[in-house]
Amino acid sequence: MVWTAAPQFATAQDYQFSKLVIEGNERIEPQTIITFAGIGKGQAVSAGGLNDAYQRLQASGLFEKVELVPQDNTLVIRVQEYPTVNIVNFEGNKRLKDEDLAQIVSTQSRKVYSPAAVEADANKIVEAYSQAGRFAARVDPKVIRRDGNRVDVAFEIKEGKVSEVERISFTGNRAYSDRKLRNILSTKQAGLFRQIIQRDTFIADRVEYDRQLLTDFYRSRGYVDVQITGVSSEMTRERDGFFMTFNVREGQQFKFGSISTVSEVGELDAEEFQKQAKIRSGVVYSPNAVDLAITRMEELALRKGAQFVRVEPRVTRNDRDQTLDIEFALVRGPRIFVERIDIEGNTTTLDQVVRREFRTVEGDPFNPREIRNSAERIRALGFFSNADVNSRQGSSSDQVIVDVNVQEQPTGSFGIGASYGVEAGFGVTLDLQESNFLGRGQYLGFSLSTSSDNQQNRLTFVEPYLFGRDLKGRFSAWYTTSENDNSYFSTRRMGISPAIEFPISRNGRLETRYTYSRDKLYDITTESSEILQREAGERDRSSFGYTYTYDTRTSSIDPRWGMTFRFSQDLAGFGGDVEALSTNVLARVERKVLQEEVTLRAELEGGAIHARGKTDLTILDRFSGNGKVRGFESWGYGPRDLNAKNEDALGGKYYAAMRVESEFPLGLPEEYGITGGLFWDVGSVWGLDDTLGTGGDPVLNRVDDGMNLRSSIGLSVFWTTPIGPLRFNIAKALKKEDYDEEQVFDLTISTKF
Structure with missing residues (x-):
């Protein structure tokens, strides 16, 4: 627009208006227009000043058209106001809903129409589609004039296709293959389910996160000099795909050299703190090992009443032998306190759930390492897709404020599993x-x-924090029935079990529990074992028990392996009809080999139950071996009465099993999410107190309760599908008894919502 003036005048001419006339305004007050113009009555105004007034009125964003017309001593300011927005429509959108787009744009019904705002809104919509991986999206705003100085604004959207990640490649990686590094990234290549899986779409904000994942992966394995020097993202000509290349500079792998401790705090003995390092020279360097050592030392200092003590790791690099000497220095840190902890972003999760992951409260000495550890514990909850914990100066130089910003994610899950047996069916x-x-x-x-x-x-x-402490309260209730499930009898079990679990070491936890159950054995056919017929009936069971668990999977110094050990006992006889002691033990080890592309697992498990007093154990007390050796049905192996026509399974007082398996790539494109596995199981269930079966003649008795080993081999297929991880097992029994019942395959799957 240009401002017009009549009559024409020279640019050097000055004007002085005794009267200002406003024309064309409907909603905007005359004084508001005069204020924007910046011209007062009787004020000398040059031609340039009139031009400046015109520019100010246009820049206000209130007027579609502006004219400044000098008429003798009168200045006429003639305006045409922007219309009011009647309705805002979104057309052509399917992936993003109208209500979501309405939250993005500033143009709204009953507000003043602004061309600049509409163009900005169109760009915002394009950006929203880009965040969803649709870089080919286009938005064309349309304005439709209506009566009464109103307009309808329509955003015509062409969403385009998802811009998928067609290929992810790496340069400079020697220690680990492209396949392994691709598994580390949160971004995935487009695969079979490209229309469903969201992680195969290109999202620019995710690139920096992937760089950090790669860096952390290498550093946790001793590559202290690793650098991700660049990430190139090349778009295809059709704008529906990207080729990503990560440039990696690995450097050399370092190991721990000498480990020492010095104290610059008079009352603290360095030799005592040296015992807390627990790092062996010669093992691959791990930042996690250093962090754990520092944490143990600082905790020891607190137990000794030494406040504001910090442990500084002083690293000496030895390039010749590729080792790092670590000297842990105990120093006196600055006297800084935590003023407060602010939590934002948690719309569902209560503040106390986040706050209890801090070992520090308001007024405590500020420990940066403990704050970082708290951030890791918050992330480990699994409630948040992102959790940032930062500190800033508080109201004074000796105070800090800790800011916690979280983004919540779905925490519910729905799982569905399927199995198949020769006898039980699906x-x-x-x-x-x-x-x-x-x-x-x-x-x-x-x-x-x-x-x-x-x-x-x-x-x-x-309840993970019972009474506000690190006590895990648990309550379980169950009701199960079986009707001739691979057997010729029926059972009914129901009970409750409250329990409390608490830590006793960094990796160890102890659970104590009480269990009450009422179990019934019934519907035993006349052709079944006399042992089962004698055991028929209903009994109450009341027991106290405990379980000790030692698990290094989440705190292992070496991320390539983890170990779990579990030992439990239950003593029944505190009321009820059963007096017995039951013991179970499990040891599991997992190790990643061959550039961490192959995972090896081994499990050793066993159990025993002994009757006390005058109690006679029944099949409801004994072990069935279900799931201990794959390839066999429920009650498919173990002690059996061969005298009975039904050849009933009886269960055993003892069981033992060893399971070994591997998981490895099948050579398929990794974006398919399909890997394979092999397993070998061996084990047995044995032992009975009552072996006088059907017929009653000890000479002719054919109750087999011996420790007859069973073994099986099998093939597994692991498939990461859009609805969750799926596992499909095909098993073949190698060593079995003639009366055993085999199970050829089973299928399990779970998903999250």
Whole structure:
């Protein structure tokens, strides 16, 4: 627009208006227009000043057209106001809903129309589609004039296709293959389910996160000089795909050299703190090992009452032998306190759930390392897709404020499983779980498993911080029935079990529990074992028990391996009809080899139950071996009465099993998410107190309760599908008894919502 003036005048001419006339305004007050113009009555104004007034009125964004017309001593300011927005429409959008787009744009109904705002809104919509991986999206704003100085604004959207990551490649990587590094990234190549999986779409904001993942991966394995020097993202000509290349500079792998400790705090003995390092020279360097050593030393200092003590790792680099000497120095840190902890972004999760992951409270000495550890614990909850913890100066130089910003993610899960047996046929398992119930960090789970012969129902509730302390309270209730499930009898089990679990070491936890159950054995056919017929009936069981668990998987210094050990005992006899001691033990080791592309697992498990007093154990007390050796049905192996026509399974007082398996790539494109596995199981269930079976003649008795080893081999297929991880097992029994029942395959799958 240009301002017009009549009559024409020279640019050097000055004007002085005794009267200002405003024309064309409907909603905007005359004084507001005069204020924007900046011209007062009687004020001398040059031609340039009139031009400046015109520019100010145009820049206000209120007027579609502006004219300044000098008429003798009168200045006429003639305006045409921008119309009012009647309605805002979004057309052509399918992937993003109208209500989501309405939150993005500033143009709204009953507000003043602004061309600049509409163009900016169009760009915002394009950016929103880019964040969703649709870089080919185009938005064309349309304005439709209506009566009464109103307009309809329509954003015509062409969403385009998802810009997928067609290929991810690496340069400079020697220690680890492209396949392994691709598994580290959060971004994935487009695969079979490219229309469903969101991680195969290109999102620019995710690139920096992937760079950090690669850096952390290498450094945790001793590559202290690793650098991701650049990431190139080349778009295809059709703008529907990207080729990503990560440039890696690995450097050399370092190991720990000499480990020493010095104290610059008079009252602290360095030799005592040296014992807390627990790092062996010669092992691959790991920042996690250094962090754990520092944490142990600072905790020891606190136990000794030494405040504001910091442990500084002083690193000496030895390039000749590629080692790092670590000297832990105990120093006196600055006297800084935590003023407060601010938490933002948690719309569902309560503040207390986040706050309890801090070992520091308001008023405590500020420990940067403890704050970082708290951030890791918050992320480990699994409630948040992102959790940033930062500190800033507080109200004074000796105070800091800790800011916690989180982004919540779905914490519920729905699982569905399937199995198949020769006798039992198909079975279905449904699991409904919520790990952040009502935003309190509590776990609530319900499972239902059913087949043609049995049904299992279980309810579990877990309070991870009972009484505001690191005490995990657990309550379980169950009701299960079986009707001739691979047997010629029926059972009914129901019970409850409250428990409390607490830590006793960094990796060790102890659970104590009470269990009450009422179990019934019934519907035993006349052709079944006399042992089972003598055991028929209903009994109450009341027991106290404990479980000790040692698990290094989340705190292992070497990320390539982890170990789990579990030992539990239950003593029944505190009321009820059963007096017995049951013991179970499990040891599991996992190791990644061959550039960490192959995972090896080994498990050793066993158990025993002994009757006390005058109690006679029944099949409800003994072990069935279910799931201990793959390739066999429920009650498919173990002690059996061969005298009975039904050749009934009886269960055993003892069981032992060893399971070895591997998981490895199959050579398929990794974006398919399909890997393979092999397993070998061996084990047995044996031992009975009552071996006088059908017929009653000890000479002719054919009750087999010996320790007859069974073994099987099998093939597994692991498939990471859009609805969750799937595992498919095909098993073949190698060593078995003639009366054993085999299970050829089973299938399990779970998903999150």
